[in-house]
Amino acid sequence: METATIQKNFYCGGDLHAKTMFLSIMDAKGEILFHRNIPNNPPYFLSVIQPYRHSIAVGVESTFNWYWLADTCQKENIPFFLGHALYMKAIHGGKNKNDRIDATTIANLLRCNMFPPAYPYPKEMRGTRDLLRRRYRYVTLRAESYTHIQGTFNQQAIDGVSSSDVKRKSSRADLPNHFDHPDIAMSVNCDIELSHALDPIINKIEKQVYTRAKYHDHNALSILMTTPGIGKILAFTILYEIYTINRFPSVQNFSSYCRLVKCERTSNGKYTGDGNNKIGNPYLKWAFSEIIIHAQTHSPNIKKYYERLISKHGEGIAKSIMAHKFAVAVYFMLKKQGGIQ
Structure with missing residues (x-):
C-alpha cells in the first residue's frame, strides 16, 4: 500500500456527505484550528480555508460525491488528495466512529504522510x-x-x-x-x-x-481495437476507465486494479481465505471478461486455446484466465504503443 508524501503547514481533512461536510483543519504539530460542519458549497469552503490556503493540503475519502471539491481545489490551485476508502478504513479503524473523528483522522493521515491515495479522475x-x-x-x-x-x-x-x-x-x-x-x-x-x-x-x-x-487518446483507442473481440464500445469503456496506462507502474498493478488476480491471505504458512476481492475497478473486470465472448468468433487460435482451457479448468476459470491474458496484452500494447500481433 502506497502513501502520499505531503509537506505543508496546514492540513484539511473532510468527511463528505450528500449536503454537508465536516471539516477539520490542523497545523503541522497537530493542533486543531477549525473543527466544524459546513455546507457543500465551494465559495463557503474557500472562505473557511482562506487563512491557511497559502500552504494547505485538502484530503477526503473516495466516496460518491468528491467531484465538486476536487474541481474547486484544482481551479484554485490547492493541493487535493483523494483517499482510498478501504485502505483508510484499515488504517484508522477504531471503536468509535463519527464525523468529527473521521475528519480529524483524515487530517492526521495527511499530516503524518500515512494517507493512502486513490486516483482523482480528471474532469474533462x-x-x-x-x-x-x-x-x-x-x-x-x-x-x-x-x-x-x-x-x-x-x-x-x-x-x-x-x-x-x-x-x-x-x-x-x-x-x-x-x-x-x-x-x-x-x-x-x-x-x-x-x-x-x-x-x-x-x-x-x-x-x-x-x-x-x-x-481521450485517439491512438490508444485505435490500438485497443486491433485486439480480436474488442469493438468500439468495449474499447471506449476500457480507455475511459484507464485514462492513461502510465498510472500503473507494472502489469501486476494493472491486473490487480482490474480485479483479475486472486487475493490470498496466509498466516504462519496457512491459507486463511480470500480477502479484499472488491478492491479495484469492477467495470474493467467486466470489460476484459466480455472480450473472450467475441474474440473466439474472430480468431480460430483464440477459440482453440479457450476450449483447451475449458476442458482443463471449467468455463468459469477459463474465462478468468483469458480475461487476465487480455488485460496483460492491453497493458503492454498501450505501454509500447503498438497493436496486437
Whole structure:
C-alpha cells in the first residue's frame, strides 16, 4: 500500500456527505484550528480555508460525491488528495466512529504522510466515463431480463426457445403466448417491456459516446481495437476507465486494479481465505471478461486455446484466465504503443 508524501503547514481533512461536510483543519504539530460542519458549497469552503490556503493540503475519502471539491481545489490551485476508502478504513479503524473523528483522522493521515491515495479522475473525461458506467448498468438490467425469461421457460420445461429468440425484438413479443397461466405470462411480458424500454436508451448512450467523446487518446483507442473481440464500445469503456496506462507502474498493478488476480491471505504458512476481492475497478473486470465472448468468433487460435482451457479448468476459470491474458496484452500494447500481433 502506497502513501502520499505531503509537506505543508496546514492540513484539511473532510468527511463528505450528500449536503454537508465536516471539516477539520490542523497545523503541522497537530493542533486543531477549525473543527466544524459546513455546507457543500465551494465559495463557503474557500472562505473557511482562506487563512491557511497559502500552504494547505485538502484530503477526503473516495466516496460518491468528491467531484465538486476536487474541481474547486484544482481551479484554485490547492493541493487535493483523494483517499482510498478501504485502505483508510484499515488504517484508522477504531471503536468509535463519527464525523468529527473521521475528519480529524483524515487530517492526521495527511499530516503524518500515512494517507493512502486513490486516483482523482480528471474532469474533462469524467462525464463520458460516468455515462459509460450508466450504459453498463442498463446492459446488466437488460441481460437480467433475458436470463429471467429463459429461466422461466426452463422452469416450465418449454423447449424451442433459444437465447436468440429472447434477444430478437421480432420474436420475443410472442413469448408470453407460450404460457397458460396468466401470472407467468405477465412476468415474462414485464421482462420483455423492460428490454424494449432499455434498447433505445442503450443505443442513445452509445451514439452520444461515439459523437462526443473527444478528450481521450485517439491512438490508444485505435490500438485497443486491433485486439480480436474488442469493438468500439468495449474499447471506449476500457480507455475511459484507464485514462492513461502510465498510472500503473507494472502489469501486476494493472491486473490487480482490474480485479483479475486472486487475493490470498496466509498466516504462519496457512491459507486463511480470500480477502479484499472488491478492491479495484469492477467495470474493467467486466470489460476484459466480455472480450473472450467475441474474440473466439474472430480468431480460430483464440477459440482453440479457450476450449483447451475449458476442458482443463471449467468455463468459469477459463474465462478468468483469458480475461487476465487480455488485460496483460492491453497493458503492454498501450505501454509500447503498438497493436496486437
